[in-house]
Amino acid sequence: MQEKVLMKGNEAIAEAAILAGCRHYFGYPITPQTEVAAYMAKKMPKIGGTFLQAESEIAAINMVYGVASTGKLSMTSSSSPGISLKCEGISYLAGADLPALIVNVQRGGPGLGGIQPSQSDYFLATRGPGHGDFHVLVLAPASVQEMADLTGLAFKLARKYRMPAMLLADGTMGQMMEPVCLPDPAEAEEKAPDWAAVGTGCARVHNIINSLELSPAVLEQKNIERYERYAIAEKEEPRWEEFMMEDAEICVVSYGITARVSRNAIVEARKKGIKVGMIRPITLWPFPKAPLLKAADQVKSFLCVELNMGQMTEDVELAIRCKKPVGLCSRVGGMIPTPAEVLAKIEKANEEGG
Amino acid sequence: MANYEMIIAGFGGQGLLFSGKVLAYAGLLENRELSWLPSYGPEMRGGTANCNVILSDTPVGSPIVQQPNVLMVMNTPSLDKYENDVVPGGKIFIDSSLISRKVVREDVEAYYIPATKMAQDMGVPTLANMILLGAIIANTGCVQPDTIAAALHKVIPARKADLFDVNMQAIEAGKAFVS
Numbered sequence: 350m351q352e353k354v355l356m357k358g359n360e361a362i363a364e365a366a367i368l369a370g371c372r373h374y375f376g377y378p379i380t381p382q383t384e385v386a387a388y389m390a391k392k393m394p395k396i397g398g399t400f401l402q403a404e405s406e407i408a409a410i411n412m413v414y415g416v417a418s419t420g421k422l423s424m425t426s427s428s429s430p431g432i433s434l435k436c437e438g439i440s441y442l443a444g445a446d447l448p449a450l451i452v453n454v455q456r457g458g459p460g461l462g463g464i465q466p467s468q469s470d471y472f473l474a475t476r477g478p479g480h481g482d483f484h485v486l487v488l489a490p491a492s493v494q495e496m497a498d499l500t501g502l503a504f505k506l507a508r509k510y511r512m513p514a515m516l517l518a519d520g521t522m523g524q525m526m527e528p529v530c531l532p533d534p535a536e537a538e539e540k541a542p543d544w545a546a547v548g549t550g551c552a553r554v555h556n557i558i559n560s561l562e563l564s565p566a567v568l569e570q571k572n573i574e575r576y577e578r579y580a581i582a583e584k585e586e587p588r589w590e591e592f593m594m595e596d597a598e599i600c601v602v603s604y605g606i607t608a609r610v611s612r613n614a615i616v617e618a619r620k621k622g623i624k625v626g627m628i629r630p631i632t633l634w635p636f637p638k639a640p641l642l643k644a645a646d647q648v649k650s651f652l653c654v655e656l657n658m659g660q661m662t663e664d665v666e667l668a669i670r671c672k673k674p675v676g677l678c679s680r681v682g683g684m685i686p687t688p689a690e691v692l693a694k695i696e697k698a699n700e701e702g703g
Numbered sequence: 704m705a706n707y708e709m710i711i712a713g714f715g716g717q718g719l720l721f722s723g724k725v726l727a728y729a730g731l732l733e734n735r736e737l738s739w740l741p742s743y744g745p746e747m748r749g750g751t752a753n754c755n756v757i758l759s760d761t762p763v764g765s766p767i768v769q770q771p772n773v774l775m776v777m778n779t780p781s782l783d784k785y786e787n788d789v790v791p792g793g794k795i796f797i798d799s800s801l802i803s804r805k806v807v808r809e810d811v812e813a814y815y816i817p818a819t820k821m822a823q824d825m826g827v828p829t830l831a832n833m834i835l836l837g838a839i840i841a842n843t844g845c846v847q848p849d850t851i852a853a854a855l856h857k858v859i860p861a862r863k864a865d866l867f868d869v870n871m872q873a874i875e876a877g878k879a880f881v882s
Contacts, residue, residue, distance in 0.1 A: 353734075355857075380743065381743055521740065610767070685767060687767075
């Protein structure tokens, strides 16, 4: 670990990506994530890396595909409307089983929406951003430290499972500064992965990176094999944090900025004698189903706190097999609930019981 | 040490985000828990701008300051917007060169500092923000006086290192005004 420094969340992503060994960044500016690109523009040329401002988001994601095909770490970053444009490319990455990092610093939508923070791309991220049967790994940082740590983890998991990974942040996380301990630089890769298209030296059969497969039987098999990998990820990779859950009777479920607002509300509720805790998903795909299902036998109800119209409530209901009621506290369009608003919902849930 | 939840607000270009950054760096050097959250988007491009700074002994939950105990304002719309959010007993630091009205509330402490006029008289017209910052530091003790100089070194980029002394002078002028 390096010395503690003060950084914006967006800058922490960029520096952590470089420390993880990423030397190829392709992007197109959009608020509120432009600091990622600005940081890369300054730093990449100095370390022999590539920063390229593409002509569009679509071009950027396809450049990521190109670099990923050679087994190198590559990334792009954008915000909600830009991520919509990248979805075709993300589907192709998934279809070609390529690892890459896509950073989404969300803003309010749909359409052009606004530029203030949002979590309304939850469905887009967790259901597979693009056409076809696939998932991407989805990591949801709730601090600048996690912006850095989860960037490194996203690359690692993307490599491990040969999947695209999405860092799903929001405008607040991107813009705020907090102290952060950056990780030590990753050791340089000695050789390309076996599947990479790096030239055969006439020593082996060609590796073909492609998502086109016209034989239904072969394409079916590829899909099945991909989902076998997903099943391993779903078993081994869910990550979450529990806060005051030991004796909790109400379980708040929240990620990113709203998890931090909820934390304030939970501390206040505890002062009033309300037994409330929180399960904060750190991975949104794979979703931490096991701790939620376990909590369902302990608490009388769940309360999702998020910046959308309740997209995660579906995942919570599925995870707990609808054993307990799942409430919602949300603001949208760039608004963020206050701790007092969350507290009021916690108090209401406490009165209503299970 | 007490926890500080601050809003620093005014027009874009007055150096409000910069003042907040100096406080944040001072907090970092004192190994405290902290967050710094700016307004962004159209506000940065003219119009009102603000930042929220939290300095705390315990991990910071929400970085959004709803009820500041320290408010620094450099224009009237910001005083209008945030005056009622300040906690009872909180402190409001006002650039009285730019804001003609007084604080209405009687349950807060108001400090009127003609920072813009002072800065002009000192020949550093862009450093009214640092005069107000000096006043806040001296009055509240939110960060140690020693760490401010070190924090300023961190915030001022190397290519503008010659600006260090005038920034320190502005901070000292603010401190002297409220002492």
